[in-house]
Amino acid sequence: MPSADAPVEHRITDIGARLLYRDALVLVIDKPAGLPVHPGPKGGETLTDHLDALRFGLPRRPEAAHRLDRDTSGCLALGRHAKALARLNKLFAASGTVGKTYWAIVEGDPSEDEGRIDLPLARRSDDPRSWWMKTDPAGDPSLTTWRVLGRSPDRSLAWLALSPVTGRTHQLRVHCAAMGWPILGDTIYGTAPRSGGPGLQLHARALTLPLYPKKPPIVVEAPAPGHMRERMEMCGYEADE
Template identity: 65%
Template sequence: MLVIDKPAGLPSHRGPQAKRRVIPVLTDHLDALRFGLPRRPEAAHRLDKDTSGCLILGRHPRAMAELNQMFRDGRIDKTYWAIVQGSPEADEGLIDLALGKRAPDRGWWMKVDPEGLPSQTRYRVMGRGADETGPLAWLELEPLTGRTHQLRVHCAASGWPMLGDEIYGDAPREGGPGLQLHARAVIVPLYRKKPPIRVEAPPPPHMESALRACGWLPALTGS
């Protein structure tokens, strides 16, 4: 496998929006990551276009099959960093809200729906601060399920939408700070008789200001 640090703003695949406009997508760059193999690697999971950070690639069909099975079994752990607007009352907790599609014509947009799919997110407050918009919190998020837009909807439904979220928050379509959501780390039990592999991605430049406002210090957090 390979783990890359996907930049924010790069779609993982050529979906409807990318087809309507000539914009680069992740798959345009995968041929450069063959490293001697006859086939290019493929993404074993997805990150939203505006989410940065760790993305796992399988280098050949057997690797893809094994990675897909690990994801289905819940054996791959993913940790995200997010900056949210507001201040969670508890320093840690579990968000347990079922999710369903917002409307048939809204594509991937989701909403809290008691009749939807079970969805759980564990959160921990890493720091608190403020900017011109008001209180901010730096969260570490662990999705226990893998629903579309799960972290964004769960945070918004809890009363603290992600900074820069133009769908579930109040960020402007143009000129905003960018979605403050980063796939910080993945832990993959790749080998049966060896410790799991942990990979971390440093936070992207567009999140550094808000992270610093919440107490982030690179030397103390590993980058």
């Protein structure tokens, strides 16, 4: 589970300002780091608390069509009504149908500039409440492609573009850790302390949604988040990219 001390990038005061895309079926917002999407057993603020402001005249609030971990920022698709949500859920359930690109800062220096991680994943525990995962030859097939976007001058950090072909729980975090370059700020699979760390350096950069059969896919990008910019810039990121 995410660290209770993970920093919130900033609280939502105007969720409309975080709207990246809107049409009759779907909204895409830029979720801040540190804010869970759904209510949990410990209570506290969630994204759901703010969704009434995104009705735009409809009788019910939109609902998330997929998961983002609490400490992951970036593109989150919302279905605007029940039929739209069902359509989106079907898209996200089909491996490889929705294009997803994440940006991550990882610890270490990948030996190649791009590659594939093909490692099955399974739960660490039989407890259904546990979300922690592990690589396991008997687990569910899990595939991630990756590409280096930049490296720090001392080669201690790398900025990656990660694309999960499958959608397993914590897939990117476990896959990166298994390769020997865990995501910076990961308190479960990496080296980050339980408190006082930089926050998980993982951002849902882009979504490609083939929602309408006779139209091009919807492509939405979220800007670089504030909590990752310093280390991205160390790895060569420029704001006008």
